[in-house]
Amino acid sequence: MSTADKQVKIAVRNLYKIFGDDPASILPMLSDGIDKADIQRRTGHVIGLNNINVDISAGLITVIMGLSGSGKSTLIRHLNRLIEPTAGEIEMDGDDIMAYDSGRLRALRQTRMSMVFQKFALLPHRTVLQNTMLAPEIRGENGSASTEEAVKWIHRVGLEGCEDSFPHQLSGGMQQRVGLARALTSNAEVMLMDEAFSALDPLIRTSMQDLLLELQQDLHKTIVFITHDLDEALKLADHLVILKDGFIVQQGEPQHILLNPSDPYIEEFVSDINRARVLKVRSIMDGNRRAKANHGEVDSGMSLESLIAHAEGDIDRSFAVHDDGARVGTITMKAVFKALVRYDLAGTGRTNNGAG
Amino acid sequence: MAAYAGIFDLFGLREWCDAGKTKSLMSLRQLKGEDPAWWEIPFPSLDNLHKACGSIPQTRDFTAWLENGFLAIRPSLRVVLDPLTQPLSWALDGALTLFTTLPWWCLVPIILVGTMLSSKSSRITAFVAACFAFFLFTDHYGYAVQTLSIIFVCTVLCAILGVPTGILMSKNDTAQRVITPVLDMLQTLPTFVYLIPLIFLFKITEPKLYGLAIILYSIVPVIRLTNLGIRLVDRDVIEAANAYGMTARQKLVQVEIPLALPNIMAGINQTIMMSLAMVVIASLVSAPGLGTLVLDGINNLRLGVGFVAGFGIVLLAIILDRVSKAALARVDESRKI
Numbered sequence: 001m002s003t004a005d006k007q008v009k010i011a012v013r014n015l016y017k018i019f020g021d022d023p024a025s026i027l028p029m030l031s032d033g034i035d036k037a038d039i040q041r042r043t044g045h046v047i048g049l050n051n052i053n054v055d056i057s058a059g060l061i062t063v064i065m066g067l068s069g070s071g072k073s074t075l076i077r078h079l080n081r082l083i084e085p086t087a088g089e090i091e092m093d094g095d096d097i098m099a100y101d102s103g104r105l106r107a108l109r110q111t112r113m114s115m116v117f118q119k120f121a122l123l124p125h126r127t128v129l130q131n132t133m134l135a136p137e138i139r140g141e142n143g144s145a146s147t148e149e150a151v152k153w154i155h156r157v158g159l160e161g162c163e164d165s166f167p168h169q170l171s172g173g174m175q176q177r178v179g180l181a182r183a184l185t186s187n188a189e190v191m192l193m194d195e196a197f198s199a200l201d202p203l204i205r206t207s208m209q210d211l212l213l214e215l216q217q218d219l220h221k222t223i224v225f226i227t228h229d230l231d232e233a234l235k236l237a238d239h240l241v242i243l244k245d246g247f248i249v250q251q252g253e254p255q256h257i258l259l260n261p262s263d264p265y266i267e268e269f270v271s272d273i274n275r276a277r278v279l280k281v282r283s284i285m286d287g288n289r290r291a292k293a294n295h296g297e298v299d300s301g302m303s304l305e306s307l308i309a310h311a312e313g314d315i316d317r318s319f320a321v322h323d324d325g326a327r328v329g330t331i332t333m334k335a336v337f338k339a340l341v342r343y344d345l346a347g348t349g350r351t352n353n354g355a356g
Numbered sequence: 357m358a359a360y361a362g363i364f365d366l367f368g369l370r371e372w373c374d375a376g377k378t379k380s381l382m383s384l385r386q387l388k389g390e391d392p393a394w395w396e397i398p399f400p401s402l403d404n405l406h407k408a409c410g411s412i413p414q415t416r417d418f419t420a421w422l423e424n425g426f427l428a429i430r431p432s433l434r435v436v437l438d439p440l441t442q443p444l445s446w447a448l449d450g451a452l453t454l455f456t457t458l459p460w461w462c463l464v465p466i467i468l469v470g471t472m473l474s475s476k477s478s479r480i481t482a483f484v485a486a487c488f489a490f491f492l493f494t495d496h497y498g499y500a501v502q503t504l505s506i507i508f509v510c511t512v513l514c515a516i517l518g519v520p521t522g523i524l525m526s527k528n529d530t531a532q533r534v535i536t537p538v539l540d541m542l543q544t545l546p547t548f549v550y551l552i553p554l555i556f557l558f559k560i561t562e563p564k565l566y567g568l569a570i571i572l573y574s575i576v577p578v579i580r581l582t583n584l585g586i587r588l589v590d591r592d593v594i595e596a597a598n599a600y601g602m603t604a605r606q607k608l609v610q611v612e613i614p615l616a617l618p619n620i621m622a623g624i625n626q627t628i629m630m631s632l633a634m635v636v637i638a639s640l641v642s643a644p645g646l647g648t649l650v651l652d653g654i655n656n657l658r659l660g661v662g663f664v665a666g667f668g669i670v671l672l673a674i675i676l677d678r679v680s681k682a683a684l685a686r687v688d689e690s691r692k693i
């Protein structure tokens with residue numbers, strides 16, 4: 001499942017954002033490689049984004065991850081131009097968004113992009129139904145068709161019977177379901193989600209993630225999802241972008257990043273993860289379709305944890321890997337156990353062996 | 357010799373000073389020919405300089421000049437102000453006639469139903485009913501209704517003028533910078549000082565005289581709190597409105613005003629209370645109502661009359677405060693986050 005052959009929905013090119021009085025004067029400094037803290041100390045300007053290039057593929061979930069202050073919210077707000085860039089281009093379906101006047105920009109926000117917010121941002125004086133109908137109402141579609149559409153999505157996110165409640169009568173998780181229903185009712189192809197689940201407690205958060213994945217199986221929206229939580233990122237992402245101090249440290253297929261971190265910053269990020277649960281057979285199998293496999297077939301999407309259980313912990317077993325019924329490779333339990341060891345410890349293990 | 361005479365002599369201005377001078381009265385000391393000791397030297401105020409040099413005006417000339425100036429521009433000011441303020445007179449006259457000619461058995465139930473609808477509280481409604489029973493029994497009903505109708509007209513006008521002004525201030529920092537000092541001045545001027553230019557401008561029999569005084573005094577909180585309320589609207593909600601492509605107008609009508617409504621209502625509550633305070637003082641300039649009884653009590657030392665009317669004003673204040681606060685609380689309830 002490479003993202004290269006997917007159709008690009010939104011292309012971000014050489015995007016820079018600098019906060020301060022004279023942003024343009026700072027641009028040359030960036031190419032000299034002076035870092036964020038330095039520029040802030042010397043000029044009082046804050047680097048929001050530094051040379052961002054991302055292709056957001058149609059129908060997939062692109063997750064943008066980074067620590068607090070790394071520029072995630074700034075980046076996602078450029079996609080619908082809630083924030084204007086200092087320099088750079090953004091294209092949607094090949095159309096230059098930066099060239100839009102305010103009328104076309106409004107039309108874009110009304111019909112082609114929806115957004116879900118960390119703090120829900122519902123209208124407190126409106127009922128769930130009225131909140132959900134926000135997008136069609138703004139477009140001037142007040143007919144019963146929009147009401148039906150809104151009710152449909154309210155049911156779909158699991159809020160039957162809450163249509164006439166007010167937001168303050170609902171729990172945080174339910175409020176965010178309203179936020180989700182509101183975004184879905186707008187019927188936009190692109191859905192922007194800024195830390196949409198960060199304000200929820202862990203169990204509800206997991207169920208919201210499951211809901212999103214389940215919806216995505218039917219809807220195939222282009223979703224840009226922001227999080228500072230690696231587990232969430234790995235669970236949702238088709239494409240993962242890791243930000244630090246406003247620039248992209250690494251981006252790509254999440255399993256690939258996990259196995260090949262390009263930077264100490266990312267190593268640190270991935271070091272605490274439960275690799276057995278996150279890594280899939282597909283990511284560490286051997287592409288050889290003819291190699292001997294002595295213990296039958298497994299699915300390429302299986303997690304290593306399930307595979308270990310399947311193999312009853314026996315290190316000598318090997319399996320043929322299948323995807324949609326066709327053989328795609330081979331996996332040995334030895335490779336599985338090796339992959340479970342953290343990237344930075346793998347080397348030490350080997351030297352110890354050599355010494356012993 | 358006057359204290360500063362030497363200075364004018366020094367610059368050779370004596371002739372200019374004494375032009376058209378009539379011999380002024382001399383103090384006892386001057387008659388005796390004594391000069392004042394140096395430590396008694398007075399501040400060179402207008403009056404003292406005038407003593408040394410007759411061509412410099414006295415303070416009393418200055419105030420007279422102000423007065424004449426004011427009188428001179430008055431006709432042209434009235435040409436502009438009269439048509440602008442005439443509707444205020446009509447509104448006040450109309451409301452006074454309407455409410456005082458409606459029979460009590462008609463108006464009191466209307467007021468009670470209005471109270472019930474806006475406060476949704478039978479306790480407050482019962483209290484209002486008791487107060488009106490008191491007014492009717494003590495024959496203060498007519499005065500109370502006059503006071504109420506003035507407050508009603510002035511509050512409605514304050515809301516009509518104040519809310520848009522507050523919105524303008526919240527949208528435009530320049531407007532805020534210009535209007536804020538004006539509001540500060542309106543709020544700090546002692547209430548009597550207001551009346552002075554108004555008395556000059558309008559005839560004391562015109563209702564708009566006290567109407568303007570009340571509106572100027574009590575419009576301040578509704579403007580301030582509308583401005584504040586709109587500026588305080590949750591930034592996340594505004595961002596959501598923008599992200600879904602609302603126009604500025606949709607944002608104002610569907611998001612900002614509804615979310616600022618608790619603050620706007622709090623402003624209107626204060627406006628009502630302040631117009632009640634002013635309508636009592638405005639009885640000095642012929643505003644009818646309970647205030648005239650208080651004034652009568654003061655002028656003619658009739659303690660009982662003043663006391664009962666004062667008590668009536670307190671009752672009105674409690675009624676207005678409770679009803680508007682109850683309405684505010686209901687709005688607050690539906691707007692919790």
Ligand SMILES: Nc1ncnc2c1ncn2[C@@H]1O[C@H](COP(=O)(O)OP(=O)(O)OP(=O)(O)O)[C@@H](O)[C@H]1O
Nearest residue numbers: 019046047048067068069070071072073074075228
């Ligand atoms: N309006 C602004 N003016 C000045 N600096 C800003 C502004 N908005 C953001 N920044 C700065 O830009 C950087 C990126 O901010 P951003 O909000 O995008 O971070 P984030 O990754 O979303 O963080 P968080 O996880 O806390 O939401 C931060 O250093 C922040 O201080």
Ligand SMILES: [Mg+2]
Nearest residue numbers: 072073074195
């Ligand atoms: Mg953020």
